[in-house]
Amino acid sequence: MFRWKCLSLKLYIIVIICLYIAIWIFSNIVGRVRKPLIDVESPDEVIFRDVAESQPNVPKREALDDYSHHSQLSDCWGERQEENYKFTRILSDFYIFSAFYDNRTKPLIRLISLNRITVHPKLYCVFRYNDNSYESKTDYYEMCENHRRTFGGHILSCTIPRELNHLGIPCTVELTTLEGNRERLNVQFSQNSNRKGKFGICIPPLFNDFQYVKFIEFIELNRILGANTFYIYFTETYEENLVKILKYYKRENIVKLIPWKLPEDISNRVWYHGQSIAIHDCLYRFMFSVEYLIFQDLDEFIIPTQLHKWSHLLEKLDNNHIDGFCFECFYFQQKAAYTTDTLWSLTFKQRTVKGTRQLSKCLVKSDRIFEMGIHHISKFIKNTSLVLNVHKNDGRLFHFRKCKGMFGDICYRNVEDTILEDKYSVKMIENVNLVFEANGFQ
Template sequence: MSKITIRKLFILLFAIVFISIISLYASLQNVYDINYPKLERIPKFEAGRRIFPKTRNFFENNVNFYKIDQKAYAVSAFTDDRNGNMGYRYVRVLVVIKQKIDFECVINGSKSRNVSLYELSENHHMDMQVFILNCPMPDFIQFDDIEYVELRREGSSKPFTNVPVKYRIENEKNMKSEPRIHMSICVPVLFPGAYDAKRIVEFIELNSLQGIDRIFMYYNPKTLDGKMNKTLQYYTDNHILHLINFQLPFSENDVWYHGQLITITDCLLRNSGLSKYTFFNDIDEFFVPMSNMSMMETLNLLFVNTSSGSQRVAANLINLENTNPPITLHNSQGSSNLETRYTKCVVRPEMVFEQGIHHTSRVIQDDYTTDAHNGSLLQVFHFKKRNTCCEKRLELINGYSNALKNQFEYVVKILDL
């Protein structure tokens, strides 16, 4: 056999082996992609899908608890440059305490005078209650110079607890720049076992179709199954979902409603200066415009009065007869009377000092308003099993049926849910 023939056979054999290896690799990648979808290999636009622009992550992904003593924890410290009805030039600290006793604050080596506690309004006499600790700043210290505050009980001999400054709240009347995003959602608690992964897909996809830029969701990763973890990771990689690890250092039975006052306040602070409008709602609740306007157009009309810091939006109770997702397309039996007590809020976060579960408790200026909206422009559709009568609500079905159905099926398929 000539040398040329041997060389050709060698080249042919090498080519066959190389092609086989490539084919095997591609086959394995297809298998792995089903279980662990990589965002860069998924088409960026399909059925109205948006890959959201990544913004710099200014905040860590945890709610930290700094133990002061057996009866007190500090959570989030923040500098507050707003000159309003809560005083001026403060470092404030979100604290959870069992006993209301005075605290000492030390800022950059100087002890604060006239330290005070502000009690949040929805503690409901639980053992562990949520307060904001107000530490006046010495005149010679600037906001940007403060990295942490030192705390302990007044008169205690124990060492001080260092609490890092997590947020820096700007003067809302003199913001240095426009908010980086238009609309965000705070989901205070992802209740364990209450929703499956498909409900998360529906919630995020429908809200993204309505123009929501970012969703902040507080969760305990120890309570999630594989499909839920996979789904949450997919949307985190997609830049629309920001997950915040929230694990109480004490029993959730000791604090009101799973500690939602903690997560709501933390999320309010996260969004101040970041988002123009921030919603507070759960996975089974959707804000729905009542006209042909977009969500952003609706909000701009609701907040046309620049003194409005919050809109408390009435709820329409939608009977959850069909529990198969997407539930928003399978259920439309609403109530003829709107729920005006258990409402949900959309706020201008920099204008609010205290936000509750169902209402805004305090704005930062006396001339700011917290308005109750009657549902003519915007309603909260709350999907829950109940006997409601007797009005069909077709706004979501008429507005988003095809787009939501296509996108929902697409994500469920690629995530193998």
């Protein structure tokens, strides 16, 4: 009898351990939302924070309710203003960069703001039609990557009044304050039927003088992988050859350029040149232009480990509920000095043995996202969406940057990795040479 009880107890313990292991494995493969953990963009500053928990006035990041209102209109009503890309001052310490029509849950206007974090003035969206005006109050949602800076980003939402829903998309919205300030903003919109490609890449503000040769390699390698369009936020005057290349890719309809100039009195008081605000402008501006969006920097590449293109990888990994794919980050060290006889990206052959999920970059179904983090998906538009943490044997984020000790023990062991050279070098060299010839470079 005693032996039977001992055997039963052992079996019970084994079952509990197996269940725990199974739950742990599942949670590391598929998850709904991952929190921002670390900021690689600022190597001297590491911040661990969950905004929803640390700030009780900010709504938690559970998924929104699911509605279905899909406008088939291809035009807007009302008079449209001349287009510009600037931060429009609404009040002291409060700016709006862009306004978007969003009917994924119900007909709404989304506004992307840059403002002092503690300033939440009462704002109203006013819609004017046939000499009548209709008013709707805005709700605030703080972006998750403001990192306790004085200024940061919000997503403001105001409902389009029911009386106007039959008209479809307004061309403009007037933003008013209790103090009587009024600013009219163009409303950006696009439809699923207008999609021009499968993959687009959002590149946050370029604030350093990036070499034009490296930029060409970035564009051409990502085009081989499947990218159709690159959305680039540029901040300043660049060297002559880089400007020439940007104009070339713009003429070829490969690059779309979005001017990005922060208000001078704020530029040093917002996180990393307003990176999170630019990410959300890109998300909402182009979510219906391509099926998938990727958010990454110029020294990062999402590389399928076994297959050749992103589309092949998604055919293997995708299902109806996975709306985001996040790739573990591996750092690459330069093995050989860069010369004009080879490609810059092919000089990086020493990869860290270990990667880190904390510094992932993600590929998302663009119309399924409400809020993006820098290294994670913060909030979906539907509560049925899932994130897949892609296994390193299927795909990895290649980060061509020196690995520093602050990233933990991942920096101390390296292994040779020639995937890039073996799979893509021939086509890359061919494409880069064609761009050089088209622009008169030697």
